[in-house]
Amino acid sequence: MDDSSEVSSIPSDYEDCIEEQRPSCCSFEEAIELMQSRNGEQEMPENLQGGILLDQTYIVASKVLNMLLFAPNSQFRQDLAELQRTTNMKEGPWTWKSGALSCLTRVVSYTQAATKLVKAVDALEEQTYIKADGREFAVLVNVDTPDVPYGNSFKVELLYKIMPGPELSSGEESSHLVVSWGLSFSQNTIMRGMIEGGARQGLKESFDQFANLLAQNFKTLGSIDSLDKDQMLATLQTEQQSDWELATEYFGNFTVVSAFFMVIYILVHILLSVRSEQQGLEFSGLDLPDSFGELITCGILVIQLERVYAMILHFVQARFQRGSDHGVKAQGDGWVLTVALIEGINLASLDSTGLSDPYVVFTCNGKTRTSSVKLQTHDPQWNEILEFDAMEEPPAVLDVEVFDFDGPFDEAASLGHAEINFLRHTSTELADMWVSLEGKLAQSSQSKLHLRIFLDNNNGVETIKEYLAKMEKEVGKKITLQSPHRNSTFLALFGLPPEEFLINDFTCYLKRKVPLQGRLFLSARIVGFYANLFGHKTKFFFLWEDIEDIQVHPPSLASLGSPSLVIILRKGRGLDARHGAKSQDEEGRLKFYFQSFVSFNVASRTIMALWRTRTLTPEQKAQIADEQQDEDGSSLLLEDPGSVFNVEEAKMSKVYSAELPIDIKSLMEMFDGGNLEHKIMEKSGYLNYKATGWETVKPDLYERHLCFKFNRHVSIFGGEVTCTQKKSPIGNDNGWILNEVMALHDIPFGDHFRVHFRYQIENFGLAPGKCKCEVHMEILWLKSTVFQQRITRNITEKFTSRLKEIIELVEREALLNCPQDKFCRILYTIFGTIASLWKCVNISLNFYELLVPISSPTKVLQ
Numbered sequence: 069m070d071d072s073s074e075v076s077s078i079p080s081d082y083e084d085c086i087e088e089q090r091p092s093c094c095s096f097e098e099a100i101e102l103m104q105s106r107n108g109e110q111e112m113p114e115n116l117q118g119g120i121l122l123d124q125t126y127i128v129a130s131k132v133l134n135m136l137l138f139a140p141n142s143q144f145r146q147d148l149a150e151l152q153r154t155t156n157m158k159e160g161p162w163t164w165k166s167g168a169l170s171c172l173t174r175v176v177s178y179t180q181a182a183t184k185l186v187k188a189v190d191a192l193e194e195q196t197y198i199k200a201d202g203r204e205f206a207v208l209v210n211v212d213t214p215d216v217p218y219g220n221s222f223k224v225e226l227l228y229k230i231m232p233g234p235e236l237s238s239g240e241e242s243s244h245l246v247v248s249w250g251l252s253f254s255q256n257t258i259m260r261g262m263i264e265g266g267a268r269q270g271l272k273e274s275f276d277q278f279a280n281l282l283a284q285n286f287k288t289l290g291s292i293d294s295l296d297k298d299q300m301l302a303t304l305q306t307e308q309q310s311d312w313e314l315a316t317e318y319f320g321n322f323t324v325v326s327a328f329f330m331v332i333y334i335l336v337h338i339l340l341s342v343r344s345e346q347q348g349l350e351f352s353g354l355d356l357p358d359s360f361g362e363l364i365t366c367g368i369l370v371i372q373l374e375r376v377y378a379m380i381l382h383f384v385q386a387r388f389q390r391g392s393d394h395g396v397k398a399q400g401d402g403w404v405l406t407v408a409l410i411e412g413i414n415l416a417s418l419d420s421t422g423l424s425d426p427y428v429v430f431t432c433n434g435k436t437r438t439s440s441v442k443l444q445t446h447d448p449q450w451n452e453i454l455e456f457d458a459m460e461e462p463p464a465v466l467d468v469e470v471f472d473f474d475g476p477f478d479e480a481a482s483l484g485h486a487e488i489n490f491l492r493h494t495s496t497e498l499a500d501m502w503v504s505l506e507g508k509l510a511q512s513s514q515s516k517l518h519l520r521i522f523l524d525n526n527n528g529v530e531t532i533k534e535y536l537a538k539m540e541k542e543v544g545k546k547i548t549l550q551s552p553h554r555n556s557t558f559l560a561l562f563g564l565p566p567e568e569f570l571i572n573d574f575t576c577y578l579k580r581k582v583p584l585q586g587r588l589f590l591s592a593r594i595v596g597f598y599a600n601l602f603g604h605k606t607k608f609f610f611l612w613e614d615i616e617d618i619q620v621h622p623p624s625l626a627s628l629g630s631p632s633l634v635i636i637l638r639k640g641r642g643l644d645a646r647h648g649a650k651s652q653d654e655e656g657r658l659k660f661y662f663q664s665f666v667s668f669n670v671a672s673r674t675i676m677a678l679w680r681t682r683t684l685t686p687e688q689k690a691q692i693a694d695e696q697q698d699e700d701g702s703s704l705l706l707e708d709p710g711s712v713f714n715v716e717e718a719k720m721s722k723v724y725s726a727e728l729p730i731d732i733k734s735l736m737e738m739f740d741g742g743n744l745e746h747k748i749m750e751k752s753g754y755l756n757y758k759a760t761g762w763e764t765v766k767p768d769l770y771e772r773h774l775c776f777k778f779n780r781h782v783s784i785f786g787g788e789v790t791c792t793q794k795k796s797p798i799g800n801d802n803g804w805i806l807n808e809v810m811a812l813h814d815i816p817f818g819d820h821f822r823v824h825f826r827y828q829i830e831n832f833g834l835a836p837g838k839c840k841c842e843v844h845m846e847i848l849w850l851k852s853t854v855f856q857q858r859i860t861r862n863i864t865e866k867f868t869s870r871l872k873e874i875i876e877l878v879e880r881e882a883l884l885n886c887p888q889d890k891f892c893r894i895l896y897t898i899f900g901t902i903a904s905l906w907k908c909v910n911i912s913l914n915f916y917e918l919l920v921p922i923s924s925p926t927k928v929l930q
Contacts, residue, residue: 096139096162099172103200110199113206116227116250118268120563121275123246125233125496126286130243134205134230136285138195144285151277153181156190165196172197180213183270189215205230210252221257224267225250234500234520244496245282247275261603319379327372334369383443400458401527403567405432407466408520409439409450415470416483416509417446424472426483428517431467433459441473446513458526460535461682462567464593464611465489468517470505484510490523491564491593491611498523525567532569535592539571542677542816545670547571558589562596562609571678574671578606579632579661580650588662588671590678595635597648597662608645612682614638616657620672632663633672676814720826720844723868726875732803732829732839734882738874739795739806741772748877752870753779754789762795769796788813803830803839817859820851823867843871 126133136144140159149157157178165173173196182188192212199206209226213219226249233242249271251264347358357363407430417424426448428439435456442448456463469485484505493501498521505515525531529549536547550558550570558570571590577583578597584606586599596609614637621632637649637658649658665671728735737744741759749757757776765771774791790813795806806827812818824846832838845867847860 097135099162099164100134100197100200101202103172103197104202110201112204112229112231113198113208113227115229115246115248116225118225118250118264119248121226121247121249121271122279123494124279124282124288125242125244126282126288127236127240127242128286129241130203130205130230130232133243133245133286134200137228137230138207144281148278148281149178151281152274155179155181172200189213189219203232218257218259218263221255222251222253222263224271225252226271234496247278265603319383323372323375324379327369327376330369330372334365397455402458402460402525402531403462404458404524404526405456405463405466406522406524407437407454407456408522409452409454410518410520411447411449411451412470412515412517413447414513414515415446415448416513416515418472418481418483418509424483426470427473429469429471430454430456431469432456432463432465433461435459460531460538461592462523462525463490464613466521468503468505468519470510470515470517482507482509484515486517488519488521489611491568494565495523523567536571539674539677539681542681543670543674545673547674558591561598562589562594562607564591564594568593572674574665574667576662576671577664578648579663580648583663585664590674592678593682595675597660606648608648610637610642610645612679614641615679615683618676618679630664631668631672632661633665633668633675635660635662635675680816720824720846721864722842723845723864724841724843724871724875727832727838727840728875728879729838730879730882731837732831735829735839735841735875735878736804737882738878739793744878744881748874748881749776751877752874755779765794769794798830803828805829817853817855820849820853821859821863822848822850823863824848825867841875 136142140162145157145159148154155178157176160175160177162172162174165171173194176193176195177190178193179188179190190213194210194212196208196210197205198208205228207228209228211224211226213224226247229244229246229248231244231246233244236242249267251267253260257263344358357366409428412426412428415424415426423444423446425441425443426445427441428450430437430439433456437454437456439450439452439454442450466488467485468488470483472481472483484507486503486505488498488501488503490498500520501518503517503519505511505517509515533549536549540547555570558564558573559566559568568591571592573587573589575585576588577585578599584599584601586597586606589596589598589609594609594611595615597606599606615635616638617636619634619636621634623629623631636653637660639656642658645660646652646658648660650661651659653659738748739745741761745759746757755777758774760773762770762772771792771794774793775789777788789810791808791810793806793808795804797804804827806829808825808827810823810825812821812823826844828842828844830840832840845864847863849856853859
């Protein structure tokens with residue numbers, strides 16, 4: 069039987085091969101349907117590297133548009149040839165091309181019309197279907213023009229992608245057509261840049277005519293407004309299920325139904341049964357099971373009821389899981405983001421049942437919105453609308469994460485996540501898109517979410533003007549709104565959506581192996597660089613949110629005598645711009661070096677201000693937005709640094725006072741620039757700490773300078789600090805008075821104030837070997853601001869806690885290093901260890917309090 073089956077299969081395979089060699093036996097429509105059955109599940113190919121020639125949505129079915137463009141003897145192709153003055157067009161028949169995947173192909177030859185630069189030349193097109201499933205079509209076209217200069221060294225590639233467009237309120241179908249191009253070089257040539265430039269210009273002119281002719285045949289979907297956003301969202305609200313329908317679906321399973329019938333059966337049995345005499349160990353008021361069958365039945369009933377109770381509790385918790393952000397309408401003027409969550413497919417599961425309880429969390433510009441929970445499903449239907457309050461800056465990224473709900477006090481498990489970059493998608497694509505989730509569980513299950521995203525500006529150009537006015541205060545320089553022509557050129561250069569706007573641009577060098585001169589473009593959401601060196605173009609951009617740190621390097625010979633600006637991206641971010649990075653560190657972070665700015669101060673201040681604005685919390689953004697214009701003459705520039713030290717002691721507030729069990733000499737080691745000072749400052753979170761030696765300014769007056777940086781745990785902005793310290797002895801060698809003026813750089817409003825400290829260290833007369841330390845503090849304002857009280861309070865609280873920590877570290881180190889009393893040193897170490905353990909216990913108790921529900925305060929007391 070096996071041998072006969074193998075023999076019988078050989079003729080059938082041979083017949084299939086014969087059928088592939090007979091294209092004339094089936095029409096073009098039949099060939100497309102046959103191809104659909106062969107590779108209908110193939111993925112849509114990526115766009116070619118050369119760029120996008122056409123990206124438009126037409127009100128026509130994708131199948132009809134495919135017929136119009138590629139059917140034999142298409143009237144559209146004839147009209148296009150007449151419009152472009154193309155002659156001698158000959159279309160070959162569509163045939164099957166054998167290979168790894170059988171595909172449909174044909175050859176078209178024609179003569180291109182002469183131009184100002186090139187005479188009329190013959191061209192040969194090989195058109196090949198890569199994908200055709202009835203809804204999506206992809207056709208790759210290889211154009212060979214051997215008669216043009218260097219024509220034997222390259223071929224032009226075109227990729228036509230036809231995909232279903234967004235659903236229309238009128239019920240009509242739409243199609244999204246994307247045409248991309250690229251060049252395939254068969255051999256290297258020094259004229260590659262010129263060839264690319266000529267091909268790009270010729271294809272652009274040709275497809276402008278193509279788009280105009282196609283627009284005459286079908287209506288275009290030019291903007292998102294024509295999608296009738298309100299009507300689309302209104303249809304979603306009518307499709308939501310009621311709580312009764314959800315409860316019916318959730319509780320309509322074997323567990324609930326069987327438990328219900330068992331309870332009814334036992335109740336009926338109790339009503340119909342006759343009370344029996346007491347048997348065994350029973351007594352009045354206690355009726356024990358009379359057989360093992362009754363005992364097993366009771367156990368099964370208890371287990372069933374317990375499971376039903378858990379399901380009811382889980383259902384109620386899931387229904388109340390929606391936070392206060394669900395279903396809230398957007399408020400305020402600015403950029404309003406609306407997300408319509410339609411459905412999900414193939415969501416992963418952590419249970420053996422293969423089902424999950426998914427809900428989705430959306431995060432944008434620090435704000436979150438949470439969907440409802442769908443119970444026991446891997447293909448949930450949400451049909452929910454979530455809106456974000458108006459934002460000042462256009463959002464760049466929307467983070468999407470799907471969680472499995474296990475109750476309010478259990479940790480929710482992630483089922484997948486995704487990031488939607490608004491700069492990589494057009495408004496039409498955002499209006500109806502399927503988002504593939506990332507993560508091990510999501511990728512193995514091929515999980516996807518169906519979303520509709522709308523980004524609108526309800527305040528028009530006023531939002532942009534207000535944003536620029538806010539940036540002027542940070543930069544300290546007038547920022548003008550760019551002209552429409554200059555802004556549109558910027559958008560076309562980087563392929564950005566129309567809502568993006570240019571803020572400023574600077575001429576600079578990009579430092580790689582060889583410095584490359586170009587322009588650095590700054591907008592509300594991106595940092596972009598563009599250079600064109602003899603036709604070789606370098607272009608990239610990354611988001612402000614991708615930046616982890618910005619550093620300023622001093623002038624050097626390698627930087628051509630100018631300071632350098634180093635932009636460091638976060639790990640795994642900005643990978644599309646990796647070709648512009650000079651290096652990549654051990655942590656996988658890309659580093660970009662920019663130098664030779666015409667005005668380095670203006671460029672660095674603008675970049676730092678834009679970066680901080682994008683990384684601040686919403687509360688901090690609101691503070692900066694509410695800042696008023698500084699009054700004329702309010703800036704108080706102190707020409708003489710010595711005047712800063714001449715502050716009346718009565719105006720200073722005492723922030724620290726303590727009697728220390730160490731002598732003055734041990735405490736003053738904190739200010740001598742030795743190992744102890746560097747060790748204490750390193751433990752306190754100060755980086756790159758440098759101190760000069762004490763210099764005599766006047767008799768009994770000494771001065772030195774400090775420089776260091778805060779780490780991220782001390783200050784979220786980092787920031788550089790420069791200090792000037794002066795010390796003078798107290799009469800009779802009774803102690804020292806030390807004055808310190810601190811300037812904070814690269815932080816918001818850092819140039820508005822200086823921080824003045826006054827240390828008074830004296831002998832403690834009642835006990836030898838001890839000293840008394842008092843610290844007074846005052847903030848000197850150089851410029852006025854409405855946030856003066858808030859900044860004063862925050863700075864005072866921060867530095868008071870830092871002072872206490874530093875002096876405690878000095879005291880501990882001095883006692884541990886004291887050789888005179890080893891017993892005290894041992895006791896100090898023991899008590900220090902006990903204090904650390906007690907601190908850990910307190911932290912554990914506080915963490916436990918967070919885990920205990922509010923409804924059970926007795927557990928907290930226990």
